[in-house]
Amino acid sequence: xxxxxxxxxxxxxxxxxxxxxxxxxxxxxxxxxxxxxxxxxxxxxxxxxxxxxxxxxxxxxxxxxxxxxxxxxxxxxxxxxxxxxxxxxxxxxxxxxxxxxxxxxxxxxxxx
Amino acid sequence: xxxxxxxxxxxxxxxxxxxxxxxxxxxxxxxxxxxxxxxxxxxxxxxxxxxxxxxxxxxxxxxxxxxxxxxxxxxxxxxxxxxxxxxxxxxxxxxxxxxxxxxxxxxxxxxx
Numbered sequence: 001x002x003x004x005x006x007x008x009x010x011x012x013x014x015x016x017x018x019x020x021x022x023x024x025x026x027x028x029x030x031x032x033x034x035x036x037x038x039x040x041x042x043x044x045x046x047x048x049x050x051x052x053x054x055x056x057x058x059x060x061x062x063x064x065x066x067x068x069x070x071x072x073x074x075x076x077x078x079x080x081x082x083x084x085x086x087x088x089x090x091x092x093x094x095x096x097x098x099x100x101x102x103x104x105x106x107x108x109x110x111x112x
Numbered sequence: 113x114x115x116x117x118x119x120x121x122x123x124x125x126x127x128x129x130x131x132x133x134x135x136x137x138x139x140x141x142x143x144x145x146x147x148x149x150x151x152x153x154x155x156x157x158x159x160x161x162x163x164x165x166x167x168x169x170x171x172x173x174x175x176x177x178x179x180x181x182x183x184x185x186x187x188x189x190x191x192x193x194x195x196x197x198x199x200x201x202x203x204x205x206x207x208x209x210x211x212x213x214x215x216x217x218x219x220x221x222x223x224x
Contacts, residue, residue: 033213040202042217043155045113088154090213098143098208102154 006089006103014111019076021106023089024069030092032065032072033100037086046074046087079110114139114209116216124222125195132191133219135205140185142208146178149202149218158203161188195223 006023013019023032031050035043049056049065049072056063062075076083086107090100115138125131135144146158158178159167167180181189192199202218 031211035215040149040218040220042204043206043215045212045214048212090155092213098145098213099157099160100145100155100206100213102156104154 006087006106008106009104010107010109012109012111013079015080017079017110019079019083019108019110021074021087021108023072023074023103025072025089025091025101025103026070027091027093029067030097032063033090033092034061034063034072034074035088035090037088037105038084043088076108079108081110081112084108084110113212114141114207114214116205116207116214118205118216118219120219121217122220122222124224127196127223129195130191130193131195131221132189133203133205135188135190135216137186137207139207139209142185144182144188145206145208145213146180146188146190147204147206147215149204151200155204158190192221195221197223199223 033048034046047058060077065072086105088105089103117136119134144161147155149155158173159169161167161182163182179191200223204218206215
């Protein structure tokens with residue numbers, strides 16, 4: 001079964017706007033990773049946040065992690081049409097190193 | 113980072129036949145993983161493949177249906193046996209490398 005849930009399931013925004021998506025999970029984790037997938041292709045790793053971190057930045061991406069609420073958020077600032085993709089969170093549990101549990105994903109469409 | 117390639121990138125197969133998917137990594141890694149992504153869905157872990165030992169399968173996946181080989185530290189194969197239309201999915205291999213998990217480009221399989 002899927003570890004986490006993501007919301008929203010779909011997000012439609014215009015270029016230049018920010019996109020925020022959330023991920024919730026159920027078990028204790030070592031880390032949480034965010035991925036992007038374009039049109040059913042392979043997954044591109046975006047960012048990893050460890051369980052003892054609260055916030056991380058990478059370029060236009062900002063990820064937060066709240067382990068007390070078992071939730072994470074991904075913010076994409078100043079979105080571009082090229083950001084159109086599906087975004088997945090994936091958690092690595094403390095008792096199963098290397099195995100990832102994926103959220104359902106958020107489909108983001110950025111219109112010019 | 114780890115660079116992963118998969119062959120074939122896509123295939124169309126007849127029901128009852130089998131397909132073997134190859135995964136090659138540019139670095140030596142202990143653990144490799146195989147995931148399935150059914151149409152419009154998120155990713156589900158099929159099995160973990162360690163070099164020198166039998167693969168470990170997740171609930172709902174069995175060796176007879178998805179035999180896996182792991183002959184060395186840079187290569188693995190996944191066979192989808194006795195295929196049915198329900199096996200139509202994207203199959204992805206991944207590796208855990210320095211805490212981050214990287215994915216191959218995927219093999220898109222359509223079973224008629």
